[in-house]
Amino acid sequence: MKDNVYKLVELTGTSTASIEDAVAKAIKRANKTIRNLSWFQVVETRGSIEKGRPLRWQVTIKVGFAVNSTD
Amino acid sequence: MKDNVYKLVELTGTSTASIEDAVAKAIKRANKTIRNLSWFQVVETRGSIEKGRPLRWQVTIKVGFAVNSTD
Amino acid sequence: MKDNVYKLVELTGTSTASIEDAVAKAIKRANKTIRNLSWFQVVETRGSIEKGRPLRWQVTIKVGFAVNSTD
Amino acid sequence: MKDNVYKLVELTGTSTASIEDAVAKAIKRANKTIRNLSWFQVVETRGSIEKGRPLRWQVTIKVGFAVNSTD
Amino acid sequence: MKDNVYKLVELTGTSTASIEDAVAKAIKRANKTIRNLSWFQVVETRGSIEKGRPLRWQVTIKVGFAVNSTD
Amino acid sequence: MKDNVYKLVELTGTSTASIEDAVAKAIKRANKTIRNLSWFQVVETRGSIEKGRPLRWQVTIKVGFAVNSTD
Amino acid sequence: MKDNVYKLVELTGTSTASIEDAVAKAIKRANKTIRNLSWFQVVETRGSIEKGRPLRWQVTIKVGFAVNSTD
Amino acid sequence: MKDNVYKLVELTGTSTASIEDAVAKAIKRANKTIRNLSWFQVVETRGSIEKGRPLRWQVTIKVGFAVNSTD
Amino acid sequence: MKDNVYKLVELTGTSTASIEDAVAKAIKRANKTIRNLSWFQVVETRGSIEKGRPLRWQVTIKVGFAVNSTD
Amino acid sequence: MKDNVYKLVELTGTSTASIEDAVAKAIKRANKTIRNLSWFQVVETRGSIEKGRPLRWQVTIKVGFAVNSTD
Amino acid sequence: MKDNVYKLVELTGTSTASIEDAVAKAIKRANKTIRNLSWFQVVETRGSIEKGRPLRWQVTIKVGFAVNSTD
Amino acid sequence: MKDNVYKLVELTGTSTASIEDAVAKAIKRANKTIRNLSWFQVVETRGSIEKGRPLRWQVTIKVGFAVNSTD
Numbered sequence: 001m002k003d004n005v006y007k008l009v010e011l012t013g014t015s016t017a018s019i020e021d022a023v024a025k026a027i028k029r030a031n032k033t034i035r036n037l038s039w040f041q042v043v044e045t046r047g048s049i050e051k052g053r054p055l056r057w058q059v060t061i062k063v064g065f066a067v068n069s070t071d
Numbered sequence: 072m073k074d075n076v077y078k079l080v081e082l083t084g085t086s087t088a089s090i091e092d093a094v095a096k097a098i099k100r101a102n103k104t105i106r107n108l109s110w111f112q113v114v115e116t117r118g119s120i121e122k123g124r125p126l127r128w129q130v131t132i133k134v135g136f137a138v139n140s141t142d
Numbered sequence: 143m144k145d146n147v148y149k150l151v152e153l154t155g156t157s158t159a160s161i162e163d164a165v166a167k168a169i170k171r172a173n174k175t176i177r178n179l180s181w182f183q184v185v186e187t188r189g190s191i192e193k194g195r196p197l198r199w200q201v202t203i204k205v206g207f208a209v210n211s212t213d
Numbered sequence: 214m215k216d217n218v219y220k221l222v223e224l225t226g227t228s229t230a231s232i233e234d235a236v237a238k239a240i241k242r243a244n245k246t247i248r249n250l251s252w253f254q255v256v257e258t259r260g261s262i263e264k265g266r267p268l269r270w271q272v273t274i275k276v277g278f279a280v281n282s283t284d
Numbered sequence: 285m286k287d288n289v290y291k292l293v294e295l296t297g298t299s300t301a302s303i304e305d306a307v308a309k310a311i312k313r314a315n316k317t318i319r320n321l322s323w324f325q326v327v328e329t330r331g332s333i334e335k336g337r338p339l340r341w342q343v344t345i346k347v348g349f350a351v352n353s354t355d
Numbered sequence: 356m357k358d359n360v361y362k363l364v365e366l367t368g369t370s371t372a373s374i375e376d377a378v379a380k381a382i383k384r385a386n387k388t389i390r391n392l393s394w395f396q397v398v399e400t401r402g403s404i405e406k407g408r409p410l411r412w413q414v415t416i417k418v419g420f421a422v423n424s425t426d
Numbered sequence: 427m428k429d430n431v432y433k434l435v436e437l438t439g440t441s442t443a444s445i446e447d448a449v450a451k452a453i454k455r456a457n458k459t460i461r462n463l464s465w466f467q468v469v470e471t472r473g474s475i476e477k478g479r480p481l482r483w484q485v486t487i488k489v490g491f492a493v494n495s496t497d
Numbered sequence: 498m499k500d501n502v503y504k505l506v507e508l509t510g511t512s513t514a515s516i517e518d519a520v521a522k523a524i525k526r527a528n529k530t531i532r533n534l535s536w537f538q539v540v541e542t543r544g545s546i547e548k549g550r551p552l553r554w555q556v557t558i559k560v561g562f563a564v565n566s567t568d
Numbered sequence: 569m570k571d572n573v574y575k576l577v578e579l580t581g582t583s584t585a586s587i588e589d590a591v592a593k594a595i596k597r598a599n600k601t602i603r604n605l606s607w608f609q610v611v612e613t614r615g616s617i618e619k620g621r622p623l624r625w626q627v628t629i630k631v632g633f634a635v636n637s638t639d
Numbered sequence: 640m641k642d643n644v645y646k647l648v649e650l651t652g653t654s655t656a657s658i659e660d661a662v663a664k665a666i667k668r669a670n671k672t673i674r675n676l677s678w679f680q681v682v683e684t685r686g687s688i689e690k691g692r693p694l695r696w697q698v699t700i701k702v703g704f705a706v707n708s709t710d
Numbered sequence: 711m712k713d714n715v716y717k718l719v720e721l722t723g724t725s726t727a728s729i730e731d732a733v734a735k736a737i738k739r740a741n742k743t744i745r746n747l748s749w750f751q752v753v754e755t756r757g758s759i760e761k762g763r764p765l766r767w768q769v770t771i772k773v774g775f776a777v778n779s780t781d
Numbered sequence: 782m783k784d785n786v787y788k789l790v791e792l793t794g795t796s797t798a799s800i801e802d803a804v805a806k807a808i809k810r811a812n813k814t815i816r817n818l819s820w821f822q823v824v825e826t827r828g829s830i831e832k833g834r835p836l837r838w839q840v841t842i843k844v845g846f847a848v849n850s851t852d
């Protein structure tokens with residue numbers, strides 16, 4: 001393993017199911033345009049409320065990935 | 072949408088099931104006395120332990136709601 | 143209840159299943175060597191990514207327990 | 214001045230005009246139901262965007278006021 | 285113990301005597317109108333100065349209490 | 356509204372006029388290359404000084420926007 | 427530009443007009459006794475309330491300036 | 498004084514008397530099993546409430562001590 | 569009350585007696601050279617340990633005071 | 640100097656040599672694809688360990704640069 | 711790689727040479743009694759001063775390591 | 782050692798060489814006008830970039846020193 005450089009981008013995933021699913025949705029989306037996704041960290045957990053219940057989880061994460069010479 | 076004012080109250084929901092359920096319980100309780108619940112943000116996640124296992128999730132959230140002229 | 147003293151240790155549990163399971167794994171492990179585990183608080187939630195999906199949740203917690211005179 | 218006790222409530226004021234106006238709107242609203250409003254502190258400044266411009270400032274403040282024996 | 289929900293309110297107690305007394309004054313006042321006060325956490329410690337001495341301690345705390353179905 | 360994913364980018368707008376104008380300038384610039392700008396949050400407020408007066412406000416914000424499948 | 431050393435001092439400016447004016451007042455005052463004022467950063471925004479309106483903005487800033495060999 | 502290495506452990510002392518006493522109790526307990534206790538820093542101050550009064554102060558500290566080659 | 573400007577300086581008071589006394593010692597010392605001391609806020613509480621007991625409380629505060637035109 | 644807008648991107652540089660070298664590697668890499676790199680700020684310093692020694696420094700920075708009308 | 715559990719301990723390394731050396735000294739010391747040291751993160755950087763120069767760097771880190779079933 | 786009072790001042794040292802050198806330059810400068818410099822803590826590490834390389838490290842520190850009765 002050599003001296004890589006990584007980039008972090010911040011994303012908010014949303015889901016009516018769970019915190020984990022909101023994170024998965026954000027990562028799945030990032031994977032469409034970014035190669036080498038490597039790790040994430042949760043920055044903030046929020047959500048919307050409807051009819052007295054949490055409707056949609058909004059989880060903001062930072063996603064890290066190695067940047068290659070052609071990125 | 073006009074220039075609304077919102078109030079935030081801080082609640083701790085507890086649940087033996089999951090983080091999401093603890094949040095849902097806090098919001099469900101708030102809904103009994105507060106109209107217009109609109110959004111929440113997770114402030115802290117803690118829990119109690121019994122017999123070497125997490126027993127009860129204690130999730131503190133802030134809940135926001137529009138305050139009307141009669142509140 | 144007298145004037146107890148508690149110690150806090152910091153652990154990272156990991157799990158491919160969920161945040162709750164990662165916490166449970168850390169506590170289960172701590173329970174092997176520490177008596178009187180009493181409460182935990184979540185410090186950080188991270189994870190690894192593989193094939194565009196969260197692979198393993200890494201949840202760092204502090205675990206508190208009463209220290210007895212023989213610990 | 215005796216040993217007063219103060220309460221703090223958290224509000225989000227919104228305004229299309231300015232940060233100062235969003236704060237003023239939150240305080241004006243609080244003043245309808247709370248006596249003795251004394252000071253505020255800005256907690257967070259956010260806003261919505263429309264057509265490439267900030268549309269509505271959303272400023273969250275804490276407002277402090279002395280609580281009297283009949284409150 | 286079932287899945288309770290707790291509410292947290294933020295108060296500033298003041299006292300010319302000590303930090304502990306400022307906290308006690310805030311809790312004593314809260315106890316007049318809130319049942320089931322359960323725990324507190326110190327948020328900020330400030331004070332006023334007069335004639336080169338601390339005159340009045342101003343200690344801001346959050347106070348937690350279980351909310352019952354009739355609150 | 357389905358389970359959207361949002362991206363957040365961090366920008367510093369500058370202005371000799373006001374904090375609000377510095378934010379507006381950052382958002383106006385972002386709008387040239389990003390579609391669907393939705394919300395912002397202020398991260399930091401700084402500025403340069405010249406001749407004993409604030410010369411240029413430098414306001415760092417995070418801007419959020421929904422990412423579509425073709426971004 | 428050589429390897430300068432800068433000092434930061436913390437000031438609270440107050441104004442009935444605006445946040446920007448409170449900052450300007452603090453800097454104007456600092457300029458009376460400090461040469462080379464170079465930059466500022468906002469640390470905290472508070473204010474007093476009178477008659478249900480923000481009366482006086484209190485903005486705490488750090489001001490930075492190069493220290494010369496004779497300061 | 499040579500290049501020592503120090504370890505920090507986190508403890509919560511509790512006391513019905515005062516913040517200072519809660520800290521002293523935590524340090525006294527740590528002293529039973531740790532040599533060379535050198536300094537502490539307060540991390541958090543909480544407490545339990547009973548009958549409208551603070552019952553037991555719970556003060557979390559970090560305690561630092563030099564680790565010798567045989568520890 | 570006109571638009572005053574205040575300066576904040578950071579001090580660490582030390583005392584073998586209590587947190588309050590450490591704060592008082594810092595303020596008493598500041599009062600020798602600074603006029604108009606007005607308020608303080610506690611930034612950090614630490615201490616040294618000797619023979620398994622807290623020896624000296626080290627409390628860091630910020631002290632605010634109005635700066636007059638001749639300061 | 641007119642009212643520029645700047646963008647900040649977050650990068651993690653890694654190096655077996657030093658913190659400074661890890662930062663330099665991140666900036667060197669950013670310079671391949673971003674014009675006008677202007678300043679950086681260190682966000683976090685971590686590292687991996689091998690054979691009881693720090694193996695690779697991992698320093699996360701934010702890098703700021705002016706965005707031109709064609710970026 | 712299975713679902714490991716990691717423990718984090720907090721250490722302060724000191725060195726007259728550099729920040730990196732202070733970290734290395736803390737890790738070297740930890741390696742005497744802890745197996746599987748895996749990563750570290752810098753928590754705080756301080757130091758002592760003598761004769762107008764930094765004398766000894768004091769760098770506090772958290773060190774993480776997998777805990778095996780016999781630890 | 783009696784109950785000393787310490788003052789903390791905030792400085793930014795700059796250096797093209799290293800973080801350690803930037804700190805040393807700030808302390809050397811402070812030593813010209815302040816007696817009894819005792820300790821420092823790093824508050825922030827930033828820098829300027831030129832030609833795709835870190836040009837000048839800008840390290841902000843707090844420096845503590847005992848204040849004597851004649852200061």
